[in-house]
Amino acid sequence: MTSLETKREVAEANRRRYEELRAAGQEATPKALPSATALGAAPILENAVISREEIPADWYAIARLRRGGVADRRSIRPLQRVRDRLA
Secondary structure (H helix, E strand, C coil): CCHHHHHHHHHHHHHHHHHHHHHHHHHHCCCCCCCCCCCCCCCCCHHHCCCCCCCCCCEECCECCCCCCCCCCCCECCCEEHHHHHC
16 A cells, blocks of 8 residues: 555545544534523522612623622723714
8 A cells, every 4th residue: 555545545534534423413413592591480599699780771881800800880981871982
């Protein structure tokens, strides 16, 4: 066997293995997304909530958090109205 024939055989074997794994993976993937969780089905414990604040629907806030960090008023930039930003 020549080096070229060996390379072709290896490439063909790799391709067959790839196709087998790909087919197995396609069978394992879900065909659709799971259904949505009903409201109130997974409640958040009251003692897990650090603070609550209502923000109007047309406002947004930007906060930079480090891993394990907590958002507080010092870490959140002033809120800006979206319509003011787009004007």
